[in-house]
Structure formats: structure tokens, C-alpha cells
Amino acid sequence: MNDNRASMRNQIQGVTIVYDGECPFCSAYVRMLRLREAAGPVRLVNARSRDPAVAEMTAAGFDLDKGMAAKIGGVLYHGDECMNALSLLTTPSGLFNRTVRMAFGKPRLAKLLYPPLVAGRNLTLLLLRRRRQGK
Numbered sequence: 001m002n003d004n005r006a007s008m009r010n011q012i013q014g015v016t017i018v019y020d021g022e023c024p025f026c027s028a029y030v031r032m033l034r035l036r037e038a039a040g041p042v043r044l045v046n047a048r049s050r051d052p053a054v055a056e057m058t059a060a061g062f063d064l065d066k067g068m069a070a071k072i073g074g075v076l077y078h079g080d081e082c083m084n085a086l087s088l089l090t091t092p093s094g095l096f097n098r099t100v101r102m103a104f105g106k107p108r109l110a111k112l113l114y115p116p117l118v119a120g121r122n123l124t125l126l127l128l129r130r131r132r133q134g135k
Helices: 003-011 024-032 052-059 078-087 096-104 107-127
Strands: 015-019 042-046 069-072 077-078
Touching: 015 024, 015 052, 015 078, 024 052, 042 052, 052 069, 052 077, 069 078, 077 078, 078 096, 078 107, 096 107
Parallel strands: 015 042
Antiparallel strands: 015 069, 069 077
16 A cells, blocks of 8 residues: 555545436446445435535535545545545455556546546436436
């Protein structure tokens, strides 16, 4: 484990992840990601709910239709930065977590890979005839 990851884990008292509960990919991602061992309690919040965490993220200027968000150690993250931060907290166990860490563990790579994921989410919601959050 590198020093940045160890430092980040030592400062975490839990994580809140705000994601689209209607998106099958988003839902699967947050269920499969192993953070509890590294970050303590993980609170999953559907962005379509009236949970205060949703209000906090939108008040921070985050468009939850364009990306998931997280609160980690009091710091808010959105989109590719959220994926990068979460990947740094994943445990190295399992193929899924290793893949996430490789794909999103570097900020530049996360910034490159995240937009196609959002486009895939939007296409999937369209095909499943589910509305986007803000629509």
C-alpha cells in the first residue's frame, strides 16, 4: 500500500456514496466495491431519494445526473474524482477491486475513462426506459 492510500485510510471515519439507484451499473458497482475494511462504515444513498446527502451534493454544485458523488473524510468528490478517490480506498482483494484500482487509481486515467461510463449509463437508462434523474 502506498503512503497516499495509507494516509487517506487513516483519516477516514466512513464514506457516503450518492449514486443512481435506477442504473444497474451504478448499483452493481457500489455493491461490489469493498470499502468497509478500508474506510469503515459505508453509507449508500440513492441520488433519486430525498436524503440530506443528496441535497448536500447538489448544494455543492454537483450534477448527480452526470456522475456519482461521495463524501470521504469530510471532503466531497464528484464524477471521475469520486471514482479515483473510491479506487484508492478499495481493498486489493478480488478481481473487481484490482480492476477498479488499475482503471481509476490514477487521476488522468479516471478523467479519461469516466465520460464513456456516464454515456453508457445514459444509454442503458434509455434502453431500459428509465428516466434520468433530473428529467
